[in-house]
Amino acid sequence: MATFQADPAHFTVGGAYYPKGHVFAMFNSADAARAAVERVAHVPKVGELRYLPPEAIVQAFAERSESVGGMPSVGREDQFMLRYVELAKEGKAGVLIDMADASADDMGAALAAAGAVLAYYYRALVIEELVQTSTHADEAAAGKL
Numbered sequence: 001m002a003t004f005q006a007d008p009a010h011f012t013v014g015g016a017y018y019p020k021g022h023v024f025a026m027f028n029s030a031d032a033a034r035a036a037v038e039r040v041a042h043v044p045k046v047g048e049l050r051y052l053p054p055e056a057i058v059q060a061f062a063e064r065s066e067s068v069g070g071m072p073s074v075g076r077e078d079q080f081m082l083r084y085v086e087l088a089k090e091g092k093a094g095v096l097i098d099m100a101d102a103s104a105d106d107m108g109a110a111l112a113a114a115g116a117v118l119a120y121y122y123r124a125l126v127i128e129e130l131v132q133t134s135t136h137a138d139e140a141a142a143g144k145l
Helices: 030-040 054-069 077-089 104-113 135-141
Strands: 022-027 049-052 093-098 118-123 126-129
Touching: 022 030, 022 077, 022 104, 030 049, 030 093, 030 104, 049 054, 054 077, 054 093, 077 093, 077 118, 104 118
Parallel strands: none
Antiparallel strands: 022 093, 022 118, 049 093, 118 126
16 A cells, blocks of 8 residues: 555646546545555455545645636536545545456445445546445535535
């Protein structure tokens, strides 16, 4: 497991974070995120896993989310960065998962079992929500992802 450092290739030309082929998941605490890494590592055909401490998330995205946030992107990728920063400031940690050839269903099940508060799979042209919680519909309606 490697520590998180934002890859410049994971940002769009407009500055929004879009790590195609990866899942960005967040957990209630650093301990929960680290435990999730152990669980997710057993998903067949998964690639590299990176632990994301809250301070690293804030450092990687805060400035970019402010500059991108003024003008929403067509796909609203900027809103995801804003949400990640908001949760990280509350002490939530994350995991960046290279999906490689792993099954989205298997990954979603592993992340739900690990207690992910959110998990987004960045595919080509679509961001798939892998973990469903009852509050997500309310957040989406309010413009928060």
